[in-house]
Amino acid sequence: MHDILVNTARFDSWSRDAQYGVRLAALVQAAVTGVYVYPSPLYATPEFGTPDVIETLTDMSRILEASALGAREAFVDWAASLGVGQASWMVAQGNLADALAQIACWHDLLVLERDDDRTWSKPEDIAGLVLQVGVPCVVVPPRPVGGVSLARIAIAWNGAPEVVRAVHAALPLLQRAEEVLLVRGLPREPHHDVVWKPxxxxxxxxxxHGIQPRSQDLTTTGQEVGEALLEHARRFDADLLVMGAFGRSRFSEWVLGGATRHVLWHASLPVLLHH
Structure with missing residues (x-):
């Protein structure tokens, strides 16, 4: 894992996703990119805005842009103080999800924070990124970030392609763990045209890959799967939960599966998801 992307909701102080992502980059000796995205002034312009209103919003946007660009040195210095040797800073104007989806293509991991009140107002907002961005995402829960540990990692396993991709993406982290717990759920039904033997x-x-996990069977089905996964992770005292992001497209929306939604919105530990 060489390049970690962190989104930060502000640049006068660093939000939880930036704090976790930079500390994670220091731990795994990766480069880190901080990104701040602000909306276009046209997005905030009233439908019948006067020229004076439009000019005022445009001027405010220019000031914000200049301040955000000026935060580069502060971010690089802060990352260096935490042990990151290579750090860069990017600023974008536009829709947050679109901007992160574009820049994530250059990175191995995207770190986001679950924020009930500000950036992500409902699960579907963050689902749109997790399901479409194309890279694994670590979602940080809404609690203070102290140190970052990878000593104990839990895997939610049911054999589905999404989980395989998540485990493959998490290998550099799993190889650092002292203990790995494989929570074995009921297998997903295989594709009807493909049956693997064995x-x-x-x-x-x-x-x-040098990883010898402990195993724990998960017999729960239905709506209780997400709750049971989090309980297993809690009892294991996991530092990270790795799982597939199950979902589907419904017209222009991305909709999470029930277990993914529950874990994403109720986890008290960071969760690495991949679709």
């Missing part, structure tokens, strides 16, 4: 062996795959 089935994919997750234990053998992890062992080839």
């Amino acid at each position: 089935p994919f062996d997750i234990d053998g795959y992890l062992l080839r």
Whole structure:
């Protein structure tokens, strides 16, 4: 894992996603990019705004842009003080989701914060990124960020392609863990045209990469799966939960599956998701 992207909602202080992402980059010796996105003044312009109103909003946007660009040195110095050798700072004007989806393509991991009151007003907002961005995302819960540890990592496993991609993306983190817990749920139904003989062996795959997990069966089904996953992670005292982001497209919306939605919105630990 070489390049970590962190979104920050402000630049006069650093939000939780920036704090976690920079500390994670220092831990795994990765480069980090901080990104601040602000809306176009046209987005804030009233439908029947006068020229004076439009000019005022445009001037405010220019001031904000200049201040944001001026935060580059502060971000790089702050990252260096936490042990990150390579840090960069980007500013974008436009829609937050669109901007992050574009710049994430250059990175191995995107770190976001779950913010009930500000950036993400409902699960579907962050789901649009997790399901479309194309890179694994770590979602940081709304609690203070102290140190970042990868000593104990839990994996929510059911054999689905989304989980395989999440585990593959998390390998550099899993290899640093002292203990890994594999929470085995009921297998997803395979594609009706493809039957693998023998089935994919997750234990053998992890062992080839130097990871020997403990196993715990998850017999819960239905709406309780997400709650049960978080309970297993809590009992294991996990520092990170790795899972697939299950969802589907409904017209222009991305809709999360029930377990993913529950974990995303109720987790008290960082969650690495991949679609």
